[in-house]
Amino acid sequence: MSSRPHPNYRPDIDGLRALAVLPVLLYHAHVPGFSGGFIGVDIFFVISGYLITGIIAREIDAGDFSILKFYERRARRILPALFAVIAFVLIGASWLYLPGDFEGVPRSALAALGFLANVWLFMEAGYFQAAAETMPLLHTWSLGVEEQFYIIFPVILIVIAGIAPRWRLRAVIALTIGSFIWAVAKQADTDSFAFYLLPPRAWELLIGSLLALGVAPVIKNRWINEVLCGGALIAIIGATIFYSKDTIFPGLTALPPVLGAAILIHCARGTVTGRLLSMRGPVAIGLISYSLYLWHWPLIVFTQYAQDAPLSGWQPAAVIAASLVAAWASWRFIERPFRNPASFGRKRVFQWSAAGMGALSLAAVLMIMQGGWTSRFPAETVRFAAAVNDISPVRDACITNQIGGDRPQCTLGADAQPQAVIWGDSHGVELAWELGQQYSKDGRSIAQRTRASCAPAIGYDDVRDPDCLTFNQAVWAELADSPSIQTVYLAAFWARDNYRDADAGKLMDDTIGQLQSLGKSVVLIGPVPPQTSSVPRRLALHGANAQTASRSTFKAQTDWFTQHFAKWRSEGVRIIEPANMLFTGNNSIIVADGQPLYFDSHHLSLAGARRVLAEGTAD
Structure with a gap:
C-alpha cells in the first residue's frame, strides 16, 4: 500500500481525530481534568459527516455514485478492526465474567455486529449507569448511530439529486434543524433517547455534511480564521474540562464541541491551530484513532472487572499505553491491509466480511444459549453471583424510572386498603x-x-429529572387525601451527592413536619452504607472475606443527613438505621448467613432488607 498521501489529504483533520479520541480515552481511564471527555464522540460525528458526505456528493454530481462501492469502502474501513475487538471481547468475557454479567456480552456482540448497539443500549441501560462498568462493547453505540445514518443519508441525497438537485443544501439544512430541535426537546429526558438514538444525534453528522456541501463561504481573512480556530479549540477544551456525567447532554450543551469541530474543519488550514493539529504526534494518533477508540474501552472494562475496582495510581497510564499499542497493531496489521485493493479486491472484501459476520454471530448465539454458563465456576461463586437477582419480584413494575413514566399504583401485602x-x-x-x-x-x-433517583422530599428538584418534583407533589396530594394511611416510611439513597448538594436534609425537615401535620406517623429509614463495587461480584470473586466499606467513610458521606436524627427523634419520628445492622466495628457487613446483603454496590437485596427491618418491625 503506497504511503504517498492523497493530494487532498489534510493532516489537520487527522489531528482533529486525535483531539476527539484522546479525551474519550482519558475520560474512560478516570484521568483527572477530562470529566467531559465523552464529547470526543461528537467531534468524530462531525468529521465523519464532512468526509463521507463530501465523497458521496462528489460522486453523485459526477454520476459515478454506487451504493455497492460505498458499502465496500465502509466495510474496508469499519469491519476488520471491529471483528477483532468483538472476538477479543467474547473470548475475554468467557474467561473472566461471572454468570450474571456474562449473559449480556454475547447479546451486545450481536447488536454491535448488526450496528444496532445504540438501540440495544437504549433499551437496556444508560451510558453513565453502573452497568456500564461491565459492558465491554458499550462504546459501539456510536458505530450504530453512524451506520444507521449512512444507510439512510445516501438514499436521501440520491433522491434529491433525481428530483430537486437545487434543493439539496436547503433540504439538508432542514434535516439538521429538525434533528437539533428534537435533540433539545429530549435533552433532559432520563430515558437516554437523545443520547443513543439517531434522530436526535443526526444533526451532529449533518453539521459536517453541510460543510461538505458548501454551506459556509471560504473566509479569506487570516486573522478571522485565527480567532475562530482559537475560539473553537477553547470551546472543545472547555467542554472536555468542565462537562461531567451530570451535564445534561447532548442537546444545547453539544453545540460547543460540535461547532468547534466544524470551525476547525472549515478554517484551520494555514492557522496556528491548524499547524498544531498537523504536527506529527496528533496526526499519528489520528491515524490510529478508530482502532484506539475500539480497543481502549474493553481493555479498561476487563482490567477493572478483574481487580473489582476502578483504575487508580499507575493503572490509567498502563492501560492507556496498552491501548495505544493495541491500536497501532490493529491499524498496522488489520486496518491497513484490508483497505488495500491490491490485497483485498471487492469480492474478497464482501466474502471476508460475510464470513466474519457469520462466524462471530454464530459464536454469540451459542454463548447466549449457554445462559450465564455457570459450569465455569464453583457452586459458591455461582451462589454469590446470583444475588444480583435477590430483588423485589415487582421491582420493575412498581418503580418509575424515566421521565414521563406512569406513576405505578402498587399495593403490597394483603388484599386490603393500605394503612x-x-x-x-x-x-x-x-x-x-x-x-x-x-x-x-x-x-x-x-x-x-x-x-428512581428522586428523594422523597417536598420541593426536591432534579435538573436531570423534571418529573421528580411533580411525582413528589402527586404522592403528597395522595397522602393528604388518604386518611386511612396512618404511617409513612421514607427511604432513599441518603449517601448520594445530589441529595447533599440539594440540601435534602432541610427539605426532609419540612416534609416530616408537613406529614405530621396531616396526623401521619413518620418512620425514616436512614442511609445504607454504599460499597465501592457490586457486592455479589465482589463476594463471588473474593469470597466472604472480601474487603468492605469502612464506618469512617460512611460517616463522612452521610453526616450531613444523620446530624438531623436527634431533632427528628425528639419530634416523634421513628428512625431505622441500617448502619446498626450493617456494621461490625469499623467494617461494614455485606454477607450474613451466607446471603449477600446487597444486589449491587448500594441497593439492599431482599436478604439485606430483612436484616435492616429486623431493627424495627412494621407498625
Whole structure:
C-alpha cells in the first residue's frame, strides 16, 4: 500500500481525530481534568459527516455514485478492526465474567455486529449507569448511530439529486434543524433517547455534511480564521474540562464541541491551530484513532472487572499505553491491509466480511444459549453471583424510572386498603416488598410509591429529572387525601451527592413536619452504607472475606443527613438505621448467613432488607 498521501489529504483533520479520541480515552481511564471527555464522540460525528458526505456528493454530481462501492469502502474501513475487538471481547468475557454479567456480552456482540448497539443500549441501560462498568462493547453505540445514518443519508441525497438537485443544501439544512430541535426537546429526558438514538444525534453528522456541501463561504481573512480556530479549540477544551456525567447532554450543551469541530474543519488550514493539529504526534494518533477508540474501552472494562475496582495510581497510564499499542497493531496489521485493493479486491472484501459476520454471530448465539454458563465456576461463586437477582419480584413494575413514566399504583401485602406507604427512591423498593410481607401476616397492606433517583422530599428538584418534583407533589396530594394511611416510611439513597448538594436534609425537615401535620406517623429509614463495587461480584470473586466499606467513610458521606436524627427523634419520628445492622466495628457487613446483603454496590437485596427491618418491625 503506497504511503504517498492523497493530494487532498489534510493532516489537520487527522489531528482533529486525535483531539476527539484522546479525551474519550482519558475520560474512560478516570484521568483527572477530562470529566467531559465523552464529547470526543461528537467531534468524530462531525468529521465523519464532512468526509463521507463530501465523497458521496462528489460522486453523485459526477454520476459515478454506487451504493455497492460505498458499502465496500465502509466495510474496508469499519469491519476488520471491529471483528477483532468483538472476538477479543467474547473470548475475554468467557474467561473472566461471572454468570450474571456474562449473559449480556454475547447479546451486545450481536447488536454491535448488526450496528444496532445504540438501540440495544437504549433499551437496556444508560451510558453513565453502573452497568456500564461491565459492558465491554458499550462504546459501539456510536458505530450504530453512524451506520444507521449512512444507510439512510445516501438514499436521501440520491433522491434529491433525481428530483430537486437545487434543493439539496436547503433540504439538508432542514434535516439538521429538525434533528437539533428534537435533540433539545429530549435533552433532559432520563430515558437516554437523545443520547443513543439517531434522530436526535443526526444533526451532529449533518453539521459536517453541510460543510461538505458548501454551506459556509471560504473566509479569506487570516486573522478571522485565527480567532475562530482559537475560539473553537477553547470551546472543545472547555467542554472536555468542565462537562461531567451530570451535564445534561447532548442537546444545547453539544453545540460547543460540535461547532468547534466544524470551525476547525472549515478554517484551520494555514492557522496556528491548524499547524498544531498537523504536527506529527496528533496526526499519528489520528491515524490510529478508530482502532484506539475500539480497543481502549474493553481493555479498561476487563482490567477493572478483574481487580473489582476502578483504575487508580499507575493503572490509567498502563492501560492507556496498552491501548495505544493495541491500536497501532490493529491499524498496522488489520486496518491497513484490508483497505488495500491490491490485497483485498471487492469480492474478497464482501466474502471476508460475510464470513466474519457469520462466524462471530454464530459464536454469540451459542454463548447466549449457554445462559450465564455457570459450569465455569464453583457452586459458591455461582451462589454469590446470583444475588444480583435477590430483588423485589415487582421491582420493575412498581418503580418509575424515566421521565414521563406512569406513576405505578402498587399495593403490597394483603388484599386490603393500605394503612401505610413507603415513599422513596429506588432504595425503597426491596424494603417495600419486605414490609409488604410483614403487613400481610396481619391481613394488612402497604402502598409503594418510588421513583428512581428522586428523594422523597417536598420541593426536591432534579435538573436531570423534571418529573421528580411533580411525582413528589402527586404522592403528597395522595397522602393528604388518604386518611386511612396512618404511617409513612421514607427511604432513599441518603449517601448520594445530589441529595447533599440539594440540601435534602432541610427539605426532609419540612416534609416530616408537613406529614405530621396531616396526623401521619413518620418512620425514616436512614442511609445504607454504599460499597465501592457490586457486592455479589465482589463476594463471588473474593469470597466472604472480601474487603468492605469502612464506618469512617460512611460517616463522612452521610453526616450531613444523620446530624438531623436527634431533632427528628425528639419530634416523634421513628428512625431505622441500617448502619446498626450493617456494621461490625469499623467494617461494614455485606454477607450474613451466607446471603449477600446487597444486589449491587448500594441497593439492599431482599436478604439485606430483612436484616435492616429486623431493627424495627412494621407498625
